[in-house]
Structure formats: C-alpha cells, structure tokens
Amino acid sequence: MKLAIIGCGEVGRLYAAAAAAAFDVVLCDSFPSSQARECARHLDVELKETIGEWLGEVDRVWACVPGDVADSAAEAALPFLRADTVYVDLSTATTAGKKEMGQRMSARNVAYVDAAIMGAIALTGLQTPILLAGPRAETALADFATVQAPARALADGEPGDAMTLKLLRTVLTKGLEALGVECLIAAESQGVRDELYLVLDDINQAGFTQFLNAIVRTHVVHAERRSHEVHRAIAQLNDIGLPGTVLAGTSGRYEQTIRSLRESPAPSGTADHIDSAVAWLLESTLARNEN
Known part of the structure; x- marks a missing residue:
C-alpha cells in the first residue's frame, strides 16, 4: 500500500x-x-x-x-x-x-x-x-x-x-501551562519551588480528572470565598514584582460566577454532582452573555 x-x-x-x-x-x-x-x-x-x-x-x-x-x-x-x-x-x-x-x-x-x-x-x-x-x-x-x-x-x-475536542483540551492544557509558568517562576524567586511540589501532592493523589471535577463542582458553592484567595495571590505576585497576567484574568471568571449566584442562586444540590454543576454554570454563563 x-x-x-x-x-x-x-x-x-x-x-x-x-x-x-x-x-x-x-x-x-x-x-x-x-x-x-x-x-x-x-x-x-x-x-x-x-x-x-x-x-x-x-x-x-x-x-x-x-x-x-x-x-x-x-x-x-x-x-x-x-x-x-x-x-x-x-x-x-x-x-x-x-x-x-x-x-x-x-x-x-x-x-x-x-x-x-x-x-x-x-x-x-x-x-x-x-x-x-x-x-x-x-x-x-x-x-x-x-x-x-x-x-x-x-x-x-x-x-x-x-x-x-483537541481545542477544548487546549483551553485546559495551555491555560495550565501559562499558570504553571507564573506559579513556578514566582516560587523560584522566593526559594520555595521544591516545597511547592510537596504541597501539590494532594492533586497527584486524587488524580487530575477527579481533581478537575471536584474544583468545578464546588466552584458553584465556594466561588466568592475562593475569589478572595485569588485576590490575595494576585497581591503576592505583585509584591514580588512578578504580576500574573493569567491569574488576573482568572478573577474575572470568579466575578462572573459570583454575579450569577447573587442574581439567580443555584438550586439546592447543584454542587453535589459534576453534571448539575456544569449545566448550571453553562446556563448562567450563556444568560449573562446574552445580556
């Protein structure tokens, strides 16, 4: 042939x-x-x-x-x-x-x-x-x-x-790549990169897909609290002279979810399963984009 x-x-x-x-x-x-x-x-x-x-x-x-x-x-x-x-x-x-x-x-x-x-x-x-x-x-x-x-x-x-499917994979992998760059160079500048790997071990133990589903599922409940943590992380990167452009954009995603939750709270139990969580996040995002 x-x-x-x-x-x-x-x-x-x-x-x-x-x-x-x-x-x-x-x-x-x-x-x-x-x-x-x-x-x-x-x-x-x-x-x-x-x-x-x-x-x-x-x-x-x-x-x-x-x-x-x-x-x-x-x-x-x-x-x-x-x-x-x-x-x-x-x-x-x-x-x-x-x-x-x-x-x-x-x-x-x-x-x-x-x-x-x-x-x-x-x-x-x-x-x-x-x-x-x-x-x-x-x-x-x-x-x-x-x-x-x-x-x-x-x-x-x-x-x-x-x-x-490849380009959806790219959304995740290239976003992680950019965040990885921001995170590792910041850790290196502070002399804690080896320790950082140790505190990430819970992700290794869970498995990436399980970790991904867990954070997206609970995002519906904890977006506001987590957004405060994001702001503190942004401030830390700014303080060491390595402002994170990707992390700064991340806060926008949290703010969008927070606004949706305030205007139309997710039904009880939405965060109990990844399917219901993703469905609500999609619906609320489309609704905001139409307005």
Missing part, C-alpha cells in the same frame, strides 16, 4: 519513520529542510517538492502540515486524489476548516479523516494518542495500528469533531 506523507516537519518525519516498514512511503514538502532530506535518505524513500499527478498513485495520504496551510495543501492535493483515497488530516486546522474540507473531499468521493494529535509529539513521540473522526476513521485507525501509533475513532464522528 502506498502512503504519501505531506509535510516533513517533526510530525511528518516521525510517522514516516514508523510507516516505512509497513507502507510504500513517499514524502512531500514544498520547502524541505535538511532534516527532511536526511529523513528521506535514511528511509530510502522519494522526497517530492510539489504536489502533482503522482498523488493519483497513492492509497493513503497523511497530511502533517501546520494548521495555517492545511487548507491550501488539501486544495492542492484534491484534484489528483483517487476516489478511494483516504486523506488523513493531522494538522491543527480549525474545526470549521476541517468540516469544510471534509465536505469538499466527500463531493469528490475522497474519504477525509480529521485526525487530532492529543499531546506533545516532542514529549511522547509515536506513543502520542491520536483521535480520529470521519466516515473512514476505522480505516485510518487500522493504518495507525499497523505502525503501532495509539489511536481512537469517535463513534459516528464527523470531520471537525476530533479537532473540537
């Missing part, structure tokens, strides 16, 4: 190396780096610099390009793809962009699969999980299993669904 990998950055090279033993691989990169050329030489595969008629000979395409060029890469490839080709888009294009591309490829009888890499390739390499969505997601799932890359297909998922 012939596999074309479009884009020879870190992601493309990783999957090329894994796939070379199982597929007849051809690489494509419009501006190949020295690492891309070395990868092609090492794997003894062809490296093309333009998308063209040669794509009509491939069975699978894995697009490993940056999100901002995913649409142009797919558009360039589409005229040359066979009707039975499975095009797997591993880019970080927008949800709307992937939905639209899925529709355009479907109109040409090309199977488009939205693939979202759920983690950092630089940290976990080939073992980084992949989430798949689209009518031929199961086919892509089998292909990734062949190269021992962990993947999961969303049941009844459509193009864009995997990217929706």
Whole structure:
C-alpha cells in the first residue's frame, strides 16, 4: 500500500519513520529542510517538492502540515486524489476548516479523516494518542495500528469533531501551562519551588480528572470565598514584582460566577454532582452573555 506523507516537519518525519516498514512511503514538502532530506535518505524513500499527478498513485495520504496551510495543501492535493483515497488530516486546522474540507473531499468521493494529535509529539513521540473522526476513521485507525501509533475513532464522528475536542483540551492544557509558568517562576524567586511540589501532592493523589471535577463542582458553592484567595495571590505576585497576567484574568471568571449566584442562586444540590454543576454554570454563563 502506498502512503504519501505531506509535510516533513517533526510530525511528518516521525510517522514516516514508523510507516516505512509497513507502507510504500513517499514524502512531500514544498520547502524541505535538511532534516527532511536526511529523513528521506535514511528511509530510502522519494522526497517530492510539489504536489502533482503522482498523488493519483497513492492509497493513503497523511497530511502533517501546520494548521495555517492545511487548507491550501488539501486544495492542492484534491484534484489528483483517487476516489478511494483516504486523506488523513493531522494538522491543527480549525474545526470549521476541517468540516469544510471534509465536505469538499466527500463531493469528490475522497474519504477525509480529521485526525487530532492529543499531546506533545516532542514529549511522547509515536506513543502520542491520536483521535480520529470521519466516515473512514476505522480505516485510518487500522493504518495507525499497523505502525503501532495509539489511536481512537469517535463513534459516528464527523470531520471537525476530533479537532473540537483537541481545542477544548487546549483551553485546559495551555491555560495550565501559562499558570504553571507564573506559579513556578514566582516560587523560584522566593526559594520555595521544591516545597511547592510537596504541597501539590494532594492533586497527584486524587488524580487530575477527579481533581478537575471536584474544583468545578464546588466552584458553584465556594466561588466568592475562593475569589478572595485569588485576590490575595494576585497581591503576592505583585509584591514580588512578578504580576500574573493569567491569574488576573482568572478573577474575572470568579466575578462572573459570583454575579450569577447573587442574581439567580443555584438550586439546592447543584454542587453535589459534576453534571448539575456544569449545566448550571453553562446556563448562567450563556444568560449573562446574552445580556
């Protein structure tokens, strides 16, 4: 089976190396780096610099390009793809962009699969999980299993669904990353970073998902009290000359919940379960946004 990998950055090279033993691989990169050329030489595969008629000979395409060029890469490839080709888009294009591309490829009888890499390739390499969505997601799932890359297909998922979940994950992980930077540099400046890790051990013990549900669930009850603690933390960062821009924004979320609670208190028992807590928080947030 012939596999074309479009884009020879870190992601493309990783999957090329894994796939070379199982597929007849051809690489494509419009501006190949020295690492891309070395990868092609090492794997003894062809490296093309333009998308063209040669794509009509491939069975699978894995697009490993940056999100901002995913649409142009797919558009360039589409005229040359066979009707039975499975095009797997591993880019970080927008949800709307992937939905639209899925529709355009479907109109040409090309199977488009939205693939979202759920983690950092630089940290976990080939073992980084992949989430798949689209009518031929199961086919892509089998292909990734062949190269021992962990993947999961969303049941009844459509193009864009995997990217929706990835970007929701980004809300949390990148927000934590920014807060982590603010917290650790402040701890380092005060000489207490090692001790900080010790006082965070309760989160390790609980498990992150359980911790996340617990703090969101009880936010409905304790938002006002916790907002005072946030203000004191902001003051501490200001006092040491490391004002926290992310933490300052956090106080806005607390104030929004506090206003909602004052105007329309949550029903008794709302904080007893994560489902009822999230439902109330969503409803109250939408109501405030409409006003």
